[in-house]
Amino acid sequence: MAGRYLPAAQLTGSGRPVLHPNEIESSLLQSVDVECEENPNFPHLKSGLLILTTHRLLWLPPESPPNSNSSSAAAAAAAIPLAAVTHVFPPKKSVKHMFASPRVRLQVSASRDGVIGERGGEGAGARSLVITLVLRGSKSGGGGDPDGFFGRLWEAWRGRAWEGEGRVRVRRIAMPVVGISGLLRREQEIWESTDKTLQDAFLDLNALMSKAKEMVVLAEKMRQKLLSGLANQANAVKDEEMGSKQEMQDWMLSVGIASPVTKESAGALYHQQLSRQLADFVKLPLEKSGGMIALIDIYCLFNRARGTELISPEDLLQACALWEKFDVPVMHRKFDSGVMVIQNKSHSDEEVFERIKALVLKPDALKIGISPSDAAMTLGIAPAMAKEHLLTAESKGLLCRDVSPEGFRFYINLFKEIDVNNIHL
Amino acid sequence: MQKLGDFKLPHFFNYPPYFTLQPIRDTREKQVQLWKELIIDYCKTQKVFVIGPEEEFPLFSNPVIERSLSHDAREVFLSALVQEGRAEWVDKGHKKCLILWLRIQDWADCILRFVKDNGFEDGVLTVEEIRSGIDSRGTELHGMDRTILMKALKLLEHKGKATIFKGTSADDEGVKFSA
Numbered sequence: 001m002a003g004r005y006l007p008a009a010q011l012t013g014s015g016r017p018v019l020h021p022n023e024i025e026s027s028l029l030q031s032v033d034v035e036c037e038e039n040p041n042f043p044h045l046k047s048g049l050l051i052l053t054t055h056r057l058l059w060l061p062p063e064s065p066p067n068s069n070s071s072s073a074a075a076a077a078a079a080i081p082l083a084a085v086t087h088v089f090p091p092k093k094s095v096k097h098m099f100a101s102p103r104v105r106l107q108v109s110a111s112r113d114g115v116i117g118e119r120g121g122e123g124a125g126a127r128s129l130v131i132t133l134v135l136r137g138s139k140s141g142g143g144g145d146p147d148g149f150f151g152r153l154w155e156a157w158r159g160r161a162w163e164g165e166g167r168v169r170v171r172r173i174a175m176p177v178v179g180i181s182g183l184l185r186r187e188q189e190i191w192e193s194t195d196k197t198l199q200d201a202f203l204d205l206n207a208l209m210s211k212a213k214e215m216v217v218l219a220e221k222m223r224q225k226l227l228s229g230l231a232n233q234a235n236a237v238k239d240e241e242m243g244s245k246q247e248m249q250d251w252m253l254s255v256g257i258a259s260p261v262t263k264e265s266a267g268a269l270y271h272q273q274l275s276r277q278l279a280d281f282v283k284l285p286l287e288k289s290g291g292m293i294a295l296i297d298i299y300c301l302f303n304r305a306r307g308t309e310l311i312s313p314e315d316l317l318q319a320c321a322l323w324e325k326f327d328v329p330v331m332h333r334k335f336d337s338g339v340m341v342i343q344n345k346s347h348s349d350e351e352v353f354e355r356i357k358a359l360v361l362k363p364d365a366l367k368i369g370i371s372p373s374d375a376a377m378t379l380g381i382a383p384a385m386a387k388e389h390l391l392t393a394e395s396k397g398l399l400c401r402d403v404s405p406e407g408f409r410f411y412i413n414l415f416k417e418i419d420v421n422n423i424h425l
Numbered sequence: 426m427q428k429l430g431d432f433k434l435p436h437f438f439n440y441p442p443y444f445t446l447q448p449i450r451d452t453r454e455k456q457v458q459l460w461k462e463l464i465i466d467y468c469k470t471q472k473v474f475v476i477g478p479e480e481e482f483p484l485f486s487n488p489v490i491e492r493s494l495s496h497d498a499r500e501v502f503l504s505a506l507v508q509e510g511r512a513e514w515v516d517k518g519h520k521k522c523l524i525l526w527l528r529i530q531d532w533a534d535c536i537l538r539f540v541k542d543n544g545f546e547d548g549v550l551t552v553e554e555i556r557s558g559i560d561s562r563g564t565e566l567h568g569m570d571r572t573i574l575m576k577a578l579k580l581l582e583h584k585g586k587a588t589i590f591k592g593t594s595a596d597d598e599g600v601k602f603s604a
Contacts, residue, residue: 369441400452402441404492411442415455423435423462 005042005110006078007117009058014279014328017051017058017077022161022217024259027052027152028266028273033134034059034078039114045078047136049269052153053259054161056081057106057133082157084108084116086128091135091146102146104133104153194218260306274315275322278302282330282342290381291347295320295332295340297382335388336395349392355379356393360412369402369409429483432470435463444492446501460502465511469526474570477521478503515572523573527565532577535565537586540602549590552578552598 010018019025032050036042051058057080087107110116110129135146197214261273278298285293285301295316303310311319320332320342334340359378360370376386390410393399399410427434437443437459447453467473467484476482478499486493494502503522506512510528515521527535536555540546543560554560556574561567566574578600581587590599 394452395449397449397451400442400447400449401445402492403445404441409441411440413442413452414437414440415442415447415452415459418435418437418455418459420455420458420462423437423459423466424433 005036005039005115006059006080009056009060009077009079011060011077012276012280014276014326015060016273016276016280017053017060019053019259020055023053023055024161025051025053025261025265026156027149028269029135029149030269031062031136032059033132033136034080035132035134036114036129037132038129041114043078050133050135052149052156054156054159055083057153080106080108080116080131081162083162084110085157088150088154088157090150101134101136104135104146104150106131106133260309262309271315271318271322274311275319276326276328278316278319279323279326279328279330281305286330286342286344289385290379292341292343292381292385294382294385295342298342335392337388337391339384339388341385341388349389352379352389353393353396353398356389357398357412360399360410366412369411371407371409375410427489429467430471432467435459438463438487439490441490441492444487444490444494444498446495446498457502457505461506461509461511464502464506464524465526468524472568474524474573475515475521476503476524479520523570525573529573529576529580532569532573533580533584536574536577536581537602539564539566546602549599549601551592552600555600 012018017025029050029052031047033047034045034050045059046062048062049060051060058077059079060077085106085108089105089107091102091104108116108129108131109126111126114127114129116129116131135149197218261270261277263270266273281302282293282298285298289297299313299316302316323331329345330342331345332340333343355378356375359365359375365374370390372387372390373383375390376383379386379389381389390399394401394410394413397413397416400413400415402409402411427438443456443459447456463484464476468476478496482499485499500519503512503514503519506524507514507522511525513523513525515523539555539561540550550558552571552574555566556569556571557567578587578589581602582589586603588601588603590601592598
């Protein structure tokens with residue numbers, strides 16, 4: 001298993017890597033072998049998916065066909081921390097190498113028994129190993145040619161993104177805080193620095209791109225502050241304040257895909273990876289909206305969370321369509337009316353029908369029926385969605401409709417209760 | 426209980442979906458059935474023979490719940506009666522519909538009973554006499570629709586039980602019944 005010599009890489013439920021804070025994906029390649037000739041016990045990592053991030057090289061095992069139980073036999077996802085890399089060798093260019101798969105070699109530091117890790121090269125007996133990445137699919141695959149990949153790897157490695165984090169965390173405002181004026185001054189300083197960050201960010205798009213990470217960090221910080229604030233003074237806070245904090249929190253929650261899958265980074269794997277990222281993303285909004293959410297709402301939420309890397313509606317549809325091939329707990333559904341939604345696979349129409357039935361049997365509803373917005377309020381979902389549920393319930397014979405100048409209303413279906421032979425009963 | 430004159434309306438007459446053509450098949454089938462029964466029932470007790478989908482008809486709207494049937498719905502319910510042989514379109518434009526709460530055959534039987542009861546076998550009667558004469562007073566024939574009466578008489582003629590004579594005007598067409 002890879003775990004012996006390489007750190008394991010965690011995956012989300014839909015098979016996307018779990019990234020560290022501030023870690024951003026930069027390139028994906030299909031059909032990549034990872035080899036280490038110097039270590040005969042090195043695991044067989046054959047034709048997997050290689051993901052280059054600012055912090056790590058991740059190797060994901062090849063897709064096992066759905067419904068097969070061979071997952072236990074497949075190699076686990078592994079990672080090579082870029083911190084352990086001491087040198088990167090470019091792919092060789094010679095006649096001999098023209099017909100073989102391109103190879104990129106890395107020199108990494110490891111412990112005496114060949115374990116590679118961030119601290120693998122420290123301590124006595126540390127040695128150096130050469131890891132070879134065989135790019136089998138690079139000609140047709142995503143992320144471009146081997147040279148392009150090498151360039152990005154070089155960039156990420158030289159960028160040393162993993163080094164900056166420690167410093168950011170310990171940085172503090174040095175000015176002593178004394179009395180009320182001190183507090184005010186500190187507020188002012190924080191406000192000014194925040195303002196500057198925002199101004200810089202909007203200066204131009206390039207700046208915004210480079211600031212995106214900081215913005216996410218800032219949003220995350222504010223969220224943490226709000227959360228801790230809520231916990232501390234939960235009893236004392238007025239309702240109104242609670243409301244605005246709740247709203248703020250919701251905004252913060254919706255910022256937050258730090259490393260959106262892009263065409264540039266994923267290439268031909270774009271839709272597949274986007275689909276997985278989307279499956280992870282929809283969990284929270286689905287939970288909030290009772291197990292079903294309109295596709296258009298997800299489109300807005302998803303794009304807002306992605307920030308500048310917007311996706312097209314077509315991309316969203318394709319990503320949803322791909323869910324059928326993956327083992328994800330969500331599905332895409334199209335109603336007869338053409339309205340499209342995303343719902344949990346466990347979502348049951350029966351349960352919704354029971355609630356609608358209870359609603360239409362109330363004395364008021366028996367007299368004047370219910371409108372889609374009445375149902376929306378009771379079910380806690382969007383009116384458009386509620387209307388779909390009502391129409392589905394109608395098609396099942398549970399409800400029937402009343403169209404009049406007053407609008408479109410639904411009643412419990414009494415037609416089947418009436419005896420044709422005795423209409424005055 | 427809501428009433429239209431002396432006609433007792435069923436409870437579901439105040440159920441708003443009754444006045445909206447239901448799109449779901451099973452529900453609509455039941456709705457059509459209920460409308461057919463109500464229309465026949467009403468026409469029979471109120472002696473209504475002709476309904477025009479475009480004209481006012483007491484059943485087609487309910488002021489209590491402020492609902493009325495759309496033109497399409499009226500046409501669907503009347504056509505359903507036509508399909509069952511309990512109504513007939515008078516014209517191709519579907520402007521008027523004869524409601525046959527008794528089938529033509531049943532009307533013909535009524536006429537024969539009336540002729541027998543009054544001893545008119547081998548006698549001659551005018552069509553108007555049958556519809557509005559003193560003898561038919563108190564029977565189902567009194568005040569019946571002329572078109573339906575003519576259809577019934579033609580059926581009898583076809584069976585050899587009556588002969589229709591053309592008069593000088595439509596008013597005095599005569600019928601001779603044979604025993």
